[in-house]
Amino acid sequence: MSNSSVSNNSVAHSDDLSVPGRVDAAARGGEPLHGGSGPDGAVPAPPPMAWREVGAVVLIAAIVTVFTACRYHLFGDELYFVAAGRHPAWSYADQGPMIPLLARLGDVMPGHTLLGFRFVGVILTVAAVLIAALTARELGGGRAAQVLTAVACATSPILVQWGALLCTNCVDTPIWTTVTWLMVRWVRTRSDRLLLAAGVLTAIDMQDKWLIPLLWVGIGVGCLAYGPRELLRRPLLWVGGAITVASTIPGVVWQAQHGWPQLKLTGVVAYEDGFVGGRWILIPAAISGAGILGAILLVYGAWRLARSQFLRRYRFVLVAAVVVVAAVVISGGRATYPSGLFAVLIAAGAVEATRGGARRWARWAVTPVVVASMALVSATIPYKPADTVTVPTTIYPVAVNMAVYGQFGWPGLSREVEGAIAALPPDRRPRAIVTDFYWTSSALEYYGRDALPPVYSYNRGYYYFGRPAGSAVVLWIGDRDDLTRPRAACAEMTRIGTVGGDLPGVVARQLVMHHIGFPVSSAGLALVLCTPRAPWAQTWPTLDKI
Structure with a gap:
């Protein structure tokens, strides 16, 4: 047996690098891929999925999310969505028709339970944790990387707070997470059905918020800069785009007839956020929303996407994140707007943290960080009895826990x-x-x-x-x-x-x-x-x- 064969076999059994099953890029009709491929330009197949370990994390996340969703009363925005649902329209001044429709359906369901009303948000939030782990797998992460990614996403305060409510974020963030996973998977498989699925998800998300075009602009810029440029030439990508445009036309007409209120609201959001730091704290606030473990992996993942040859073929994702964050900062948007990109950056950080020499420091560092993340997220879980909840007199605890x-x-x-x-x-x-x-x-x-x-x-x-x-x-x-x-x-x-x-x-x-x-x-x-x-x-x- 040759030395190269021995080397490949040892990689196949590692917990952090890719496993066997290399497929030649040229045989798939794809252009040559950057770093992380074998000496013949092949793309590694993903490691096995750690279903048991990730499933345990997802189950715990589901229990916590369900518990959070069953507490107290309807949130102020949820009450507004119910009112909006009683006035059906193709669009609204501050969001698309999806959430008002879901709120209306939840309001007329028998029993009038909080969990029934918030069921969609709970399911999508839990699914986002699983999709994040799948993203780590597609990036070449083994069992450790997949579990680490799932734990980081499950302990993100943004997911815990807003995922337990029926709101625009509970749909927007999971869809962004899924779209980025589909794009990462396409790099390996070149299955154009993934592009069509991403287009359909984009069309659905446009009925929630009009933010996801920023993600696609970022992906396009990233592909032009670092590849794979072939993505932009795939017909099914543009078919998905056409579906998105067609589905958005009724909402655009409504906005035009009513003086473009969604555009006016952008200025209101920037004005309000300006009093709590505005653009200057948007990036730190967004990163902190990922939680302690999530923030560490997010920053590390962005850094490694910029430098690692192993992840170079996915560098377009980093460019997309930069474009999205820059657009949100310039427009004065909310710190929650880029949260849909958390999963792929966290996954990249987890893959690199559990690969090669990085594992040596990750082994002793990960346990205390996970414990700290769980402690932080537990502070946002509404465990107090309703009659004991009081409002602090200072703004920042209120702002952080406004969802409660x-x-x-x-x-x-x-x-x-x-x-x-x-x-x-x-x-x-x-x-x-x-x-x-x-x-x-x-x-x-x-x-x-x-x-x-x-x-x-x-x-x-x-x-x-x-x-x-x-x-x-x-x-x-x-x-x-x-x-x-x-x-x-x-x-x-x-x-x-x-x-x-x-x-x-x-x-x-x-x-x-x-x-x-x-x-x-x-x-x-x-x-x-x-x-x-x-x-x-x-x-x-x-x-x-x-």
Whole structure:
């Protein structure tokens, strides 16, 4: 037996490098691949999948996610999605039609359980952990790399917090994770069906958010810079693109007819984030969202993608990440926007950390890091009884745990408003309710649907759901320290009370708003009877849409 044969056989049985089953790139019609291939230019087949070990991590992740999803009440955005689902449209001011449709379906399901409502998010979040491990395998990672990747993704605070809710992130992040896995797998297999599947997933994700084109722009730039350029010449890639464009046309038409509110919202997001550091902290905030283990592997994976010959043929993924992050930073987007690229970068870091000489330091470092990651993520799990949850007085704990605090107080707010209206003489009771925040309107419409008059708001997407009829007297609900808009819109104003002063959701929201520069008070929301100066059809367009 030759020395080269012995060498290849030893590689085949290692835990971190690729195993036998080399396939010649030229035989597949592919262009020569960069580093990590054998001396004949072959592409290594992936190692065996560590189904038992990864399955155990996925099971634990599922248990934690289900537990998190079954706590407390609906989140403020979830209530808004239910309201949006009652107003079907091809698009909305702040997202596509997918989540409102899922929220509407969850709302009408028998039982009205939190898990039933959030089922889609839970399944996709758990699936993302598995896809991350599969990505590590495709990158040449053995059992250790696959498990390390799965643990890192399962202990990511972003996944734990937002994956247990029905929200845009719970769909967007898993789809990005899956698309990058399909692209990495295509490099090895050259199966164009993977490109078509990626195109279909992109079309689906465009019904959730309009962010995924950034990923494809990044992939395109990466392929042009480092290959495989052949990817851009594959017909099924462009068939998938055509499917995406066709599926997006109705949403584009809706946006055009309504003045492109999603584009306007980008400026609002940048303005709000500017008060908590804005562009300067976006990258650190995004990396920290991956958790301790995830952040270490993410940074290490990006570095190794830039330098490792073993991973060079996947360097286009690093370019895609740079393009996405640069676009988000320039536009002032959220730190959660690039989270769909966490898995592939973490997987690259795990593969390199468990390969060759790197294993020597990884063996002693990985255990304490995993323990620290689990401790960090446990702090975001809502284990406290509902009646013991209180809101801190400082902004950053609230901002980090808004996904928890935003689930409290809404039923109580509805009851307080019902009581305030019932206390009025029948001839003074309002015919509608107008609020200055879409969470408030969503909560009142959801929890007070049988006891309150019609609810409206001029904030965010709620603006497009309708307005009060005629010159109806309304109950205006807004911050007690900022009555600028009701003063401009109302010919007569009568303060009848304050609500929500000790409700966690209201207090948390007002604390955040105060920190980003709005003159709000944590002492509750003002109730104001308002007789409009003009019919609402004239007054409504003068109020802020976003």
